Amino acid sequence: MFRFILTRTVRTIAMAMLPAVCALAQSTGRIVGRVTDTHGAGISGVQLLASPSGNSSVSGSDGRYTIRSVPAGTASIRTYRFGFKPKNVEGVTVVAGRDVTADIQLEQATVQLGGVVTSASRRVEKITDAPATITRLDEAQIANTIGNSFAAALKEVKGLEFIQTGILSSAVNARGFNSSFNNRMLQIEDGRIGVLAESGLPVGSLTTVSKIDLAGVEVLVGPGSALYGPDASNGVVTLQTKDPRQYPGWSLEVDGGSRSFYNTQARYAGNSGQFGYKVTGEYVAVNEFSNPVSYPSVSVPVGAAIPEKDANWRSDIIRGSGMLAYYTNNGSRLQGTFGMSKLNGIGATNVGRNQLQNYGYRDAQVQYTGSRLFAQVYMSQSVAGTTFQLNGLAQNSVRFPALSYDSVKSLSAFPGDGRLQAAEVQNNFSIGMLTKTGISAIDNTHFTYGGQLRKDRVSSYGHWLSDRATGTPILINQKGVYGQMETPLSEMLRLVLAGRYDKHDKYDAQFSPKAALLFTPITDQTFRVTYNKAFKSPSVLQTDFYFPNFQPFIGVFGNLDGFDIKNASGAIVNAIDPIRPEVNTTYELGYKGVIGQRLYVDLVGYQTKFDGFISPLVVIANPLAGAAATTAYDHRTGAKITDQAGGPQVALTYFNAGKATIKGIDGGLRFYFTDKIAASGSASVVKIDTIIRKATDPAEATAFNSPSVRVTGGMDFTNVIQNLVAGFTTRYVSKYDFRSGVNFGLIPSFGTLDISGAYTLSKSARVIFQAQNIFSCVGGTSTPPGIGIGSGTANQAVYAAGRECGFGKTHQEMINAPLVGPIVLLGLRLDGR
Secondary structure (H helix, E strand, O other): OHHHHHHHHHHHHHHHHHHHHHHHHHOEEEEEEEEEOOOOOEOOOOEEEEEOOOOEEEOOOOOEEEEEEEEOEEEEEEEEOOOEOOEEEEEEEEOOOOEEEOOEEOOEOOOOOOOEEOOOOOOOEEHHHOOOEEEEEEHHHHHOOOOOOOHHHHHHOOOOEEEEOOOOOEEEEOOOOOOOOOOOEEEEEOOEEOEOOOOOOEOHHHOOOOHHHEEEEEEEEOOOHHHHOOOOOOEEEEEEEOOOOOOOEEEEEEEEEOOOEEEEEEEEEEEEOOEEEEEEEEEEEEEOOOOOOEEOOOOOOOOOOEEOOOOOOEEEEEEEEEEEEEEOOOOOEEEEEEEEEEEEEEEEEOOEEEEEEEEEEEEEEEEEEOOOEEEEEEEEEEEOEOOEEHHHHHHHHHHOOOOOHHHHHHHOEOOOEEEEEEEEEEEEEEEOOEEOOEEOOOOOEEEEEEEEEEEEEEEOOOOOEOHHHHOOOEEEEEEEEEEEEEEEOOOOEEEEEEEEEEEEOOOOOEEEEEEEEEEEEEOOEEEEEEEEEEEEOOOHHHHHEEEEEEEOOEEEEOOOOOEEEEEOOOOEEEEEOOOOOEEEEEEEEEEEEEEOOOEEEEEEEEEEEEEOOEOOOEEEEOOOOHHHOEEEEEOOOOOEOOOOOOOOOEEEEOOEOOEEEEEEEEEEEEEEOOOOEEEEEEEEEEEEEEEEOOOOOOHHHHOOOOOOEEEEEEEEEEOOOOOEEEEEEEEEEOOEEEEEOOEEEEEOOEEEEEEEEEEEEEOOEEEEEEEEEEEEEEEEEEEOOOOOOOOOOOOOOEEEEEEEEEEOOOEOOOOOOOOEOOEEEEEEEEEEO
C-alpha cells in the first residue's frame, strides 16, 4: 500500500510538472565553466547563483560547474566560498538550447559576510534574501571544533537557546516553552527527518552523521511548518553532509581531554568515472558530569529520600555511515546512504532519568537530486536496547525487597522499537516574462512544490505505551503537500507566498500559510515583513503513553480521549480535553544586510500567539493528597484511572494548556576590523505578554521555561600569528523559573568563557584546542531536595542568591541535571587526497 501511494504520488506530480518542464527546456540554456584560484587550481565547493533567475550550482573537485535551465537572456553570476572573496560576473548571455562558458577566478580572503543558504526556501538563495532568521555554520567553522559534535558552535547562533547538560549532551530551543523533554525543534539530515518515532525527540547524539563529514549546518529560528510540516513550529536544524565528488580524499581526527574524553573519527571518499563513494566511522567516550538525585519514598508521594542507584556516567557513542552516488552527464545525482549508531549514557526526562544502554539508531535513504527535481525514500529505526528507568529501579528496590535485582530492573525496563518510513517528491521551476527588450523586471517567479508521505510504527513490546493494553503496535500515517511562490513586484520589492496542508491519522487536517514582503533598496540589504502560522502535532508519548506504576503509585498516561478530574465526593473539579495540535501564529519585522563590506547585521522583532500550546508532563490528579485528593477518569469511557490491580494512581499527562502571547527581539552581527580580526555577537530578549489558562490547570502546565535575556559575544583571529586561527566566545543567560514535570525550580543566571584555536602544522595536519566554560560566573545555586510529585515547595529546588566568578567554576543549565564545569580538549586533524 505504501509503495502504491508513493508511485501514484510521483506519477501525479510528474504529469503535473511536464508542461512546465517542456516549456522550460525550449527557452533556457546552460552556463558552464571552471572556478579557479589565482594560481589556476580548481576550487571545489563554490556556490554559484545565477541572477535574476535564481538557478544555482556547486563546483566539483576540479572546479568545474554547470548551471542548468537558465532563462535565455542576460544573466549575472554571484559566487560564494569560505576563504575566498565573493565575486560578481556580469553580462553573461544565455542562448536557448546552448551552453555558454564563464570561467571565474577567485581571490583568497578571510572576510566572510553574507553567503548562501538553502533551508529558508528549500532552494539556494543569498542569506540576505532569505525570508527568515537563519544562520549557517560552514565546513571550516565546524572543522575547527573538537569531538563528536558541532554543538559547541551552536552557542553563537542568534535566536537559539543552547542548553548544555554535559560533554556529549545538549539541547536547543527557540522562543520559549522549553521542557526537559523538548521536541519543538525539527532536525533534518540530508533531507530526511531526524526524529525518534517513539518519542518525537530530535535524533541528537544518536545521529549517524560524524562531525568530520559535515559540509554545513543551518539553523532556522521561528516557524517552519509552511515548508517542513509538523514539529517545525519553533525552528529547524539542518545537517548537510559532504558530497564525495566535491570533498574527495581522507580525513582522520583523534581527540582527548578532561574527564577521560576520547574521540576518534575518520572519513574516506572518492570517485571513479560517474560513481562516487564515502565511508565514515567514529567512536567517542567520556566520564560525563554527574550529580546525585534522590526520589520520594514509595509509601506516599513525598517522603523519605531514596538515593538513585547504579547510575553509570561513563557515556559512549559509536556511529558509522556509507554512501554510493551515481552522477549523470547532465549533473543529476542518484545516491544511496546507510548509517548506524549506538549510545550509552543518561537521559533526563520529565519524571526522572533513564539509563540508556545500547540505544541504537539506523537509517537508510535513496535520493535523487536534479536541477529541478528532488525525490527520496528513506527509513529509520530506533531500538531502546536494555534502557531502564533509574527512578523506577530505586523505588522498586524498596517497594519489592524480596525480588532479585534482575527482577526489579526488569520492572523498570524501557524497551522500545520506533520505525519511520517516508517518501518525498519536490520540484522547482521559474517562469520568465519576455518583452521586446528581453526579460522584464517582473520576472523569474520561482515555484517550489512537493508532497510527503510518512508512516510510523512504534512498539514498547507491551510495556509502557498503549500496545500494553491493545497488544498491537501503534501505526500512524501522515501526508502533506506544500508549495511556495516567490515573485518580484519590482526591482526592489519581492513577495513570497507559501502554504502546506497536512493530514494526520489522529487529528483534523492542518494548514500552515506563510507570507513575506521583502524590500531590497540596495544589494545585500533587505527589510522584510513576514507572517507564519505553524503547528506541532502531539508525539506518540503525548497520545499513547500508558504506564501504570511508572513509579510506585504514579502513572503516566497519554491524552487521546481527555480526562475528568473528580474530588472525593465524586464532583468534577476539572475537565482535560483530548490533546490536539499546538498552533502558533508569528509576525516578524526584520532586516538583514552587509554594510561597507565590513559589517553583517541580522535583526528581527517578532510577536507569537500560541493557541493550545502543549504542556510538559504534569500531574492532573493526586488521590493520595489527603483532604485535597482528586482522581482522574477517562472522559470517553468513564473508567477510573488506576493501576492494573485497581490501586490508586497519581496521574500525569500532557494537554493543551491555553493561549499565550510572547514578544521578542533576536539580533546578530559580525564586524571585521581587518581581514584577520573579527568580532561577532548576538542577543535575544523575549517576554510573555499574556497567558490565558483555566484556574484549575497546574501552574507548571504554562511554564515559559526560557530566559528573558541571552547574550553572546566573541572575537576570532586568523593568521595574526602565522598558521594560527584562534578565538573566544562569552555567553550570558539570565535567571529564570523552570517547571517541567517533577523538575522545577529557579535556574540561576550564568556567564561563561570559551576559547579555541587551531594551528596548521602542514598542508595536511593541524592541531586543534578547545576549552569550554574555562571561566564562569554564577548568580546563585539551586539545589533540589529530591524529586517529588506534583507542585509545591516540597519538590521545588532551593535557590540561594550569591554571585561568584572564577576559573573552574561550575554552573547549572537544567534543573536536576549535573552542574557543568570546564571542558578542555586537544585534537589532531589530518586530511589528504
